[in-house]
Amino acid sequence: MVRCLLISHGNIAPAFVEASRRIAGECENVFTLNCDALGPTRLQERIAHLIESSHLEDGLFILVSLRGGSCWHAAAKIAREHERVKVISGLNLSLLLSFITKHKKYRFEELGEVMLADGIRGISHL
Amino acid sequence: MSLEMVRIDDRFIHGQVVVGWCPDIEPDRLILCDDEIASCDWESEIYQDAATEYETSVCTIDGTARLLGDDKTKKERIFLIVSSPAVLVRLMERGVKIERVTVGGMHYHEGKRKIANYVFIDDTDLEHFRYLVRNNVTLEARDVPTCKPVDLTQKLKLR
Numbered sequence: 001m002v003r004c005l006l007i008s009h010g011n012i013a014p015a016f017v018e019a020s021r022r023i024a025g026e027c028e029n030v031f032t033l034n035c036d037a038l039g040p041t042r043l044q045e046r047i048a049h050l051i052e053s054s055h056l057e058d059g060l061f062i063l064v065s066l067r068g069g070s071c072w073h074a075a076a077k078i079a080r081e082h083e084r085v086k087v088i089s090g091l092n093l094s095l096l097l098s099f100i101t102k103h104k105k106y107r108f109e110e111l112g113e114v115m116l117a118d119g120i121r122g123i124s125h126l
Numbered sequence: 127m128s129l130e131m132v133r134i135d136d137r138f139i140h141g142q143v144v145v146g147w148c149p150d151i152e153p154d155r156l157i158l159c160d161d162e163i164a165s166c167d168w169e170s171e172i173y174q175d176a177a178t179e180y181e182t183s184v185c186t187i188d189g190t191a192r193l194l195g196d197d198k199t200k201k202e203r204i205f206l207i208v209s210s211p212a213v214l215v216r217l218m219e220r221g222v223k224i225e226r227v228t229v230g231g232m233h234y235h236e237g238k239r240k241i242a243n244y245v246f247i248d249d250t251d252l253e254h255f256r257y258l259v260r261n262n263v264t265l266e267a268r269d270v271p272t273c274k275p276v277d278l279t280q281k282l283k284l285r
Contacts, residue, residue: 039233040137068176069141076172 002059002108003029004099005050006091007043007071009036020096027100035071043074051082059084059108061099061115063091086112094122127199129206129223135230136209138163139176142230143207146270148180153205156182159190159213180205187213191220211254218261227258229267229278242267242276252282259284 006013013032020027031050035043051060062079064071067089075087086108088095098118099111106114130151135143138158148156156177163169163184170184185193190206193199208214210232218224231244238246245267247255258265259279266275279285 066141066145067178068139068144070137073137073140073172073176076175077169080168080172 001029002061002103002111003031003054003056004061004063004096004103005031005033005047006063006096007033007035007047007075008065008091009071010034012065012091016091016093016096019093020100023093024097024100029103030096030100035074040070040074043070044077047074047078048081051078051085057084059086059111061085061112062087063095063099064089065091084108088112088116088119090119090123092119092122095119127194127201128203129194129225130203132206132208132214132224132227133230134208134211134214134227134232136233137231138207138209139173139182142270143205144177144179148177148205150271151205152203153180154202155199156180156205156207157190157193158182158184159187159206159208159217160184161186164189187216188220191217191222194222211251211258214263215254215257218258224258224261224263226264226266228275229265230269241278241281244269255282256284 006016013034017030017032033046038046062075062085064075064087066072072087072089079085079087095115095118098115102114103111130153131147139156158173163173164186173184174182183193214224214227229245232246232251234246238248240246255265255278265278267278268275
């Protein structure tokens, strides 16, 4: 099963998961990590530990808010060491809902493209 | 070349830098000065990807001293980021002129003591700060532009 990890400062990640739960129901494949009390090295260690202990051979998407932010950096370094870990920045609800509703329908490689497209489609102005 | 900002931050380029300071400073170039990162291609690439709106150079200490003296950066507004005061001492020893240093983040490691929420130092750091102050550098702690600067020369009794 492909999984999804949201990493953020404060309550952003759990709040996104809660909002998505109200829209699309429970999703057991989504995890969150709060990076506030973790320096860069410890954050990387936590992500690596999660990957090693969670049978993520099917793949993992790490979603973060800010490209270039500290969560993004830690995730980018981990992704370099693991073939089946992809990092997507610009976390929004469309992106997360895309994962939740489509992760069983697509293969890992395709799912990344689909999520990115859905996330970008969610950003618009009227 | 004008050094618009010299920042000590062991996370280098991240949210506070890209979103917090860069719009204020409008640099032509970010220079991340670190021997270890500059010698690793993929890690350099990650930092270059972190602030795509701004030209970013990842350089060794020697490379930074060379780049700052180069014609290429002559008319540029530079935002220099290092991880520790030790790197600044070595840059100054190589002739780089620094007037003001802002400490934005020196995080906890064993043996370091807290002087602000985001600044932890040991005796070596203190010696390096003292070197900077002796060379007429204004030293402040300030993580984001909206935060009030803390005068480190006074706080650490460096004069």
